[in-house]
Amino acid sequence: MERSELEALLSSRVLTAVDDEARPETPADVLARSTALRRAGFAPEEAAAILTQAALRRRARVKFGEFADRMLFTRAGLEQATRLDVAARHAARFRDAGIRLVADLGCGIGGDALALAAIGLQVRAVERDEVTAVLAQYNLAPFPEAEVVVADAEQVDLAGVDGAWIDPARRTAGHTDTRRVDAADYSPSLAFVERTAARLPTGVKLSPAHDRADLPEDAEAQWVSDRGEVVELVLWRGGLQREGVRRAALVSGPGGVAELTAAADSADEPVGGLGDHVHEPDGAVIRARLIGDLARATGTRPIGPGIAYLTGDGPSPSPFTTSFAIDAVLPFDKQRIRKELHARGIGRLEIKKRGVDLDPARFRKELALRGDEEAVLLVTRTAGSRVALLCHR
Incomplete structure (x- = not known):
C-alpha cells in the first residue's frame, strides 16, 4: 500500500463504504462491484481500496474474529x-x-x-x-x-x-x-x-x-x-x-x-512393535522434541527409529496426538497398495509420510483410486522396513 492509496482509504466516505462492502466471491463479482462503486461516484483508486479491504477483512476473520470487521490491513501485514x-x-x-x-x-x-x-x-x-x-x-x-x-x-x-x-x-x-x-x-x-x-x-x-x-x-x-x-x-x-x-x-x-x-529436550522411548493404533504427535511437540515425554505419558512407543509416529493398543485421549486405527499393514509396494485400495472401494485417500521419500500427490494419482470409501495411508519406516499403514481416524 502506497501513501496515495492510504490517503484514499482514510477518507470517511471510503471507510464507510468499506464497512458496508461484502467480499466479492468471484472475478465477475469484483468487476461488477467495481463498476457499481464507480457509478456511485468513487474514484478508481477508492473503489480498489474498498474492495481490497473487504477481501482482507474476510480473510482476517480467521486470525482476528469479529475484530477484523473494524480493522484495516495490508496483505503482508x-x-x-x-x-x-x-x-x-x-x-x-x-x-x-x-x-x-x-x-x-x-x-x-x-x-x-x-x-x-x-x-x-x-x-x-x-x-x-x-x-x-x-x-x-x-x-x-x-x-x-x-x-x-x-x-x-x-x-x-x-x-x-x-x-x-x-x-x-x-x-x-x-x-x-x-x-x-x-x-x-x-x-x-x-x-x-x-x-x-x-x-x-x-x-x-x-x-x-x-x-x-x-x-x-x-x-x-x-x-x-x-x-x-x-x-x-x-x-x-x-x-x-x-x-x-x-x-x-x-x-x-x-x-x-x-x-x-x-526442563530440556526429552529422551526417546525404545522402538516397539506395532500396536493396533498409530498416534501422530502435534507439530509443536515434535518441534519441542518432547515426543519421549509424550510417549511415556500415554503408554505408547515410537514406531521406528527417528520416526515421529507413536504406536500402541487403543486410541489415545491425549490432546497432543491424532489417533489412527490400523486396518491393514502393507509392504511399501505400489501394486500391492493399489490392489488393497481397490478391493476396499477406497476412492478418497489422505496420504501422510514420515521417513520415506514420497510425493503424496503424485503417488495418489498413480494408485488410480475408485470407490466411495475413504481412508488414511501412513507411509513410514518401522524398525525393520518401510510399510504402508491403511488406517481410519
Whole structure:
C-alpha cells in the first residue's frame, strides 16, 4: 500500500463504504462491484481500496474474529500478524508477571498490541514504516492504553518500559510482495533482541523452524500450535520464563488449550512393535522434541527409529496426538497398495509420510483410486522396513 492509496482509504466516505462492502466471491463479482462503486461516484483508486479491504477483512476473520470487521490491513501485514487468541496468551504472560507498560517493537498492523491493550496493559507500539504505523493507529484507536510511535525499534527510547515484545520482520520490506530472509537479516536484529532481553523481561516471536542451535540457554522456548498448525516459536526471557521450563509445546484447538513442558529436550522411548493404533504427535511437540515425554505419558512407543509416529493398543485421549486405527499393514509396494485400495472401494485417500521419500500427490494419482470409501495411508519406516499403514481416524 502506497501513501496515495492510504490517503484514499482514510477518507470517511471510503471507510464507510468499506464497512458496508461484502467480499466479492468471484472475478465477475469484483468487476461488477467495481463498476457499481464507480457509478456511485468513487474514484478508481477508492473503489480498489474498498474492495481490497473487504477481501482482507474476510480473510482476517480467521486470525482476528469479529475484530477484523473494524480493522484495516495490508496483505503482508495480515500474513505476518499474530492470531488474536494466540496474542491474548502472550498478553496474559506479561500481565501475570506484573508488567504494566509493554513496548511492542515492530508492531506491524498492531495485532499483539491490540491483545495487550485489550487486557488493560499500557502499550508503546513502535513501527518504522509510516503507512503500516497509520494502520496500526487506526486498529488501536478504541484503546487509549495504546500509543503508536513511528520509529526504528532499535533506536526508540525505552525509558519507563517494564517489558518488551519483539516480533522481528522475517521478510523483505513491503506491503504486498515479500520474501523470507535469513535470521541474520531480521529486523529488529537478533543482536538487538539479545541486548533488550539483558535489560528487560522480553518475549520474542520467531519462526517455528528457527535453528535450535541458536536458542539461548536461559530462555524458555515455547512452540505454539493453533488449530493443527504450528504458528510460532516464542522465546521468553528476563523473568517471563517459568521456573524449570526450557521446552514447551502449547496446543490450542476446539477442545481447548493444553501444554506439555519440560526442563530440556526429552529422551526417546525404545522402538516397539506395532500396536493396533498409530498416534501422530502435534507439530509443536515434535518441534519441542518432547515426543519421549509424550510417549511415556500415554503408554505408547515410537514406531521406528527417528520416526515421529507413536504406536500402541487403543486410541489415545491425549490432546497432543491424532489417533489412527490400523486396518491393514502393507509392504511399501505400489501394486500391492493399489490392489488393497481397490478391493476396499477406497476412492478418497489422505496420504501422510514420515521417513520415506514420497510425493503424496503424485503417488495418489498413480494408485488410480475408485470407490466411495475413504481412508488414511501412513507411509513410514518401522524398525525393520518401510510399510504402508491403511488406517481410519
